[in-house]
Amino acid sequence: MKKYIYIFLLALLLFNIYSLQINITKISPTIVNSNNNINLGVCIVNNDQSQANLITLNIYYPNCIYSNQSSIYIPYLNPGDSYCTSLNLYENCNPGSYDIIINGSYTNSNGVSEISQIYPIFVENLPYITISNYYYSNNYYGSIANLTLNITNYGEEIYNVLIQSNSSLCSLEPSSIYLSNLSGSTLVNFQLLIPSNYANNYCTIPLFITYQDPLGNINNYTTIINVPILPSNNRLEVLYNVEYLNIGENIINLTLYNPTNSNISDISLTFTGTNISIANNNIYINNIYPGQEINIPITVIVNNNLYGTINIPFNVQYYSNSILYNLNGYIVENINAYPNITLSGSYSSGTLTFNIFNYGNAPAYNMYINIYSSGECIISPNQGYIGELDPGNSNSVVFTLNNNCYPNTTVYIQIYYNDIFGNKYTMLYNTSLEYLGYNIYYKKSSGNIVIDIIILALIFMGIIYYIIKRKKNENK
Structure with missing residues (x-):
């Protein structure tokens, strides 16, 4: 009998300890920018069966958070009643986590009791994306213009940035470019294909940028840029197709076109590529007559350490109507280089280790591995994040097994990653723990x-x- 009395008294004691509660709800925003206002909702609830009196709460703020209210006083709260108020705060904090502490006391039939609550506030310098400027050249009717975007992030670093356009009349090549991360500003190069019979004097290009903020949220930025189109009087046009170049020797078919009514003579074409080798670097042509096209195969040798999109600068000097013209531009090509991912694993008591190798010629981005098992075998964590994996490099992910994982337990492995062009890849494996090793079988x-x-x-x-x-x- 005494045992039940002690249990009852203990339960009653615990009930009285937690009889008055402080419920703190962040009204807005959940994550705040630096130099921002915060509305913090505070509710005090009386869960006791007796009245709570003389409720005094003292609020302690970090040095970078300010408020004109540092205490809350409530004369009494009847059983089951609550009192709610809103605190208006202003913060000027560096990015990080900060705690607001609320301590207080009250009296009831049991005497004087104390309560306490800690509320964390996360401050971030959230990213703000914009195209701060853009540059163009060779923007003539029927030509391939060079377009460079200056993309600026005014906040914290962002990830998995995809810049793309769905413009059909004045189209971009490539149609999308992927950046694994962006902090500050970067230059992104496109080619703008301008039709020769385009009716407007401007190319209007919609741009869509998607990115991932530090919290993992997906955000979007949309804008429009306008590139003026110039008439091509007395102008020599340099035309080519945007293609994928392989590692080693390639041929780029270049076309020099004279769209004018005048003869163009003494044409000198030179290239200044730094990361590639060009066999026929200096080309001379006597004449290109009105309306004539001259095709020139350019031999380009791509090193095995190049990937993504490259620019090959060129310069053309020529005479038209006895006037010397000087034309600068870029050949923009994509390197046909991709990550080549393989997986090996090892198993010992309580530990499962996977080694991921990139034998390709380009990095893999936003890579992560999921793993789960059959039966009662529990693997923790069930996901490992790798991020970027450069060519020729490897990374390891270690998982923990519970006591129900046996050598014949089957594990299922999923690897996800992107290449530099934004293409997504999935690799699926399944094997038993006892057969882990090199060249794990890949279920395509x-x-x-x-x-x-x-x-x-x-x-x-x-x-x-x-x-x-x-x-x-x-x-x-």
């Missing part, structure tokens, strides 16, 4: 599993048919 698609199931079903149907037929023969 779930279609193989379906085919295997169909084949097994046909085999079982054949076996059943054979057994039934044999029994019928025996009965005869």
